[in-house]
Amino acid sequence: MSENNPLAEVRKSIDNLDNAIVAILAERFRLTERVGVIKQSESLPVEDLDRERLQEAHYRELAVSYGLNQDTLVEIMKTIIGQVKKRHADIIAEHTK
Numbered sequence: 001m002s003e004n005n006p007l008a009e010v011r012k013s014i015d016n017l018d019n020a021i022v023a024i025l026a027e028r029f030r031l032t033e034r035v036g037v038i039k040q041s042e043s044l045p046v047e048d049l050d051r052e053r054l055q056e057a058h059y060r061e062l063a064v065s066y067g068l069n070q071d072t073l074v075e076i077m078k079t080i081i082g083q084v085k086k087r088h089a090d091i092i093a094e095h096t097k
């Protein structure tokens, strides 16, 4: 029983949070999919470094307010954004075949 097993109890909470993170991530990817389609149809570049600079500044503020390591949070978000850019490059390449 998890009530008598502190490790199992914490892991259950971690699993619940992981479910929520994945659901939110899926929603983010649904939105960036729309961005990819817009970029393709308007011939916009995959990467917008001005936008990414603003995002990074915001992630650093969020990290401070949640007591997280700023560089760790920025690295995680850059990994997600990197996957988005790969997907956008694929959408554009698919369309120019």
Ligand SMILES: O=C(O)C(=O)C[C@]1(C(=O)O)C=C[C@@H](O)C=C1
Pocket: 032, 035, 036, 046, 047, 048, 049, 051, 052, 080, 081, 084, 085, 088
């Ligand atoms: O906002 C955009 O232009 C996007 O393509 C989305 C996004 C992101 O995942 O947040 C991805 C790549 C860009 O360089 C900047 C931001």
